[in-house]
Amino acid sequence: MKNYNKFIILSLFIITLVCITNVSAADSSNDTLATVDNSSVNINSNILTEVDNTSSSNTTTENITENKTVDVINTTTDIDVVNSSGAYDPINIKVNVSTNDNKVINIGNVTIKILNGNVTVFSQTKDVKNNSAVFVWTPSNIGKYTIIANYNNVSFTDEDKLNITYNGSKSQKDYTAIPNNNLQLTVDNVTMYCRNGTNVVAVVKNSNGDLVRNASVIINVLGVNYKVFTDNNGKAYLQINLNPGNYNLVTSINGTNVTANSTVSVLNWNKSKLNLKVSNLNKEYKDSKKYIVTLTYEGKPIVNQYIYVKILKATYKLKTNNDGIASLTINLMPRTYVVTATLNQNGIKISKSSKIIVSKWNKKYVNLNIKKLTKTYQDPKAPFNITLTYRGKTVAGEKVYFTIAGKTYSKLTNSKGVASFAVNNGVGNYGVTAKVNSAGVSLAKKTTVVVNKADVSLSFKNVYYNIYVNNSKYYLTYHLQKGKSLGLNFTFNNKAMSGKYVTIGVNSFSKYVVKKTDKNGLVYYLNKTLKLGKNNFVITFYADNKNFNNLRWNIPIYIEK
CATH class of the missing domain: 2.60.40.10 (Immunoglobulins)
Known part of the structure; x- marks a missing residue:
């Protein structure tokens, strides 16, 4: 029996030694292993058992990469552009995007904004390719500009399923558009009949031969400067409304020394080719119909030409529009009128008459x-x-x-x-x-x-108020400093209600004092004896007039020290 017991004890000793050996082998790098208690050993033993039972086939690459952090990379932007160049010539603006380790960037985009003072004159966004984005912009005015470039923050997952973020970056640079004396300006000579709507046309091209839009062009005629702007086709127009004669024009591009000379020959009309057209008008009193005169030469409209229209003893000066039409609103009383339209220009006079019939209302x-x-x-x-x-x-x-x-x-x-x-x-x-x-x-x-009946308005003197919020609702409380008189002002449509009787009670409807409003609609109540804190003022206004209501207010006012 003793030998049997010795065998059991020996077996337990061996098992214990094996367990301790296993724990020590697994946690030999842990400096605190010697101090862990038995419960810690049991937990670690369980963990060791789970790890030992896990084969390498159950451990995947995906589980490993999930534990890697997002790679955040800072970027820097730089604007590559000339410091100055001629207005109306296109310029290239290259925005370079780089990182500290010179990575090749082909993702994300850059937004540039160009300011002239506080006004944005250009804004555009482009994708980044090979670390840059290139913009083309044409300054249309002489002056200083600020170019602002933003590389916009972008996040993505690369081919190794790594999460990468390029932080956005920003830069700015000043640029100056200077007078451009290399622009091309062309203005053709013009021969026309008087006021037939013909335009002088100025064409502006830049140094590349491209048409320039929104260029400021000045055309000088008889010492008077007319400013016009080129359209999307690079053309600026000035309608010629001169009397017959020959005229020299000097055209220039604003802010440059580029000029062009041209001539305009205005021919007088042949009276036989002029047509002043009038018609009878039938209308009801104050309807929208108008009296109309049309002036043409060789079938083409004469524009900006004055026509004189006489009705009764009144003469009206009308001006033809781009269709050669002049019109007059008729607000005459019902009857029949004879109307005469007259053209008197360049030694030519033509008059024609017609009737206007204004009918009564139905x-x-x-x-x-x-x-x-x-x-x-x-x-x-x-x-x-x-x-x-x-x-x-x-x-x-x-x-x-x-x-x-x-x-x-x-x-x-x-x-x-x-x-x-x-x-x-x-x-x-x-x-x-x-x-x-x-x-x-x-x-x-x-x-x-x-x-x-109307209500009078009540306002306070010497009272201040506080506003507080409770459950998203606004509340107003009135406050009065102890010792100061409470002023009550009664008005109607901003006019004082003078000579009216008012009663004032404090915390009581039955005890009150009687006051009479002065010329300003005011009464005063002295509050020396009132308790601090909330006091209910019962205020009664007696209208003594059939047009106004008698009114009573019960208003809490807080007396403060």
């Missing part, structure tokens, strides 16, 4: 749109409005008559056909008649106006 198409009005006494925001229409269109400038309480007033309709009348009568119900008598039509309509 009553069934006239409408006065009125509605019952309910308002408070002397409310300036509630006028009585009437809208006048004919054939569904509003009519401006017509007189409308209002009769209320035995008195008649007149108002003109505005551009929207509305005539407004401020009803300032006292409280009560009133019948109102609106009437129009225009273009042979007399029309009246009736309605009512109800005037209700």
Whole structure:
């Protein structure tokens, strides 16, 4: 039995020694191994067992790379551009993007912005290729510019499934557009008939022979400078409205010494080829139809030419447009009129007459749109409005008559056909008649106006307020320093309510003092005996007037030290 026990003890000793040997082998690099307790050893033994049971086939490359951090790389941008060059010539702006380890960058983009003062004149974004992005820009004005370049932050996953981020970077550089004396300017000679709409055309090209848009061109005629700008085709136009004769023109590109000389020959008209066309006009009173005159030469419009039109004893000076047409709005009363149009230019005079027939309105198409009005006494925001229409269109400038309480007033309709009348009568119900008598039509309509009592306004003197927020709602509290008088100001439409009785009670409806408002609508209450903190002021206003309501306010005011 003793031998058996010795065998058991020996076996346990061997097992224990093996376990300790295993733990020591696995954690031999751990300096704290000697101090771990038995529970730590048991946990580590379990971990060791799991690792030992895991074959290499269960460990994948993907699991390893997932533990790698994102590679963040800082970048630097640099703007490569000339310091200055001639305006209207295109320039190349190269933005270089680099890293500290000179990586090749073919991802992301660069945005450049060009400022003239605080105004952005150019903005564009381009992809980065081989560490750069190239922009082409043409300065259209002489002056200083600021070029700002931004390499925009970009993140991506490379072929090894590594997460890489290129941090954005920014740079800027100054550039100056100087006068460009290498520009090409061409202006052809012109021969034309007087005011036939012909233009002098200036063509601007840069040193590469490309057409320049938005170039400022100055054309001098008879000592007067006219500034024009080239369009997208590099052409600037000036319409010639000169009298017959020969003229020398000097054209220049603004800010340069580039000039061009040319001539304009303006020929006089042959009277037989001029046509002044007028027609009879039939219209209803104040409709939109206009009297029209057309002037042509050899069938082509004569532009910017004055035509004189006489109706009754009045003469009107009209000017033809680019289609050779001059027009006149007719607001004459119904009847028939003889109209004479006259061209008197360059020793040539042509007159032609026609008729304008203005008809009366058809009553069934006239409408006065009125509605019952309910308002408070002397409310300036509630006028009585009437809208006048004919054939569904509003009519401006017509007189409308209002009769209320035995008195008649007149108002003109505005551009929207509305005539407004401020009803300032006292409280009560009133019948109102609106009437129009225009273009042979007399029309009246009736309605009512109800005037209700108005409320006076109360404001404070010597009181300050605080605003606080609770559950997204705003609240206002009033505060008054102890010893200072509480000033109460009563007004209506910004006018003082003087000579009115007011009662003021504090924390009571039954105990109060009686005050009378002064010429400024003010009363004062001295608060020397009031307790600190919240006090409810019961304020009663007695209107003593049928047009105003008696009012009572219960207002908490906090008395402060």
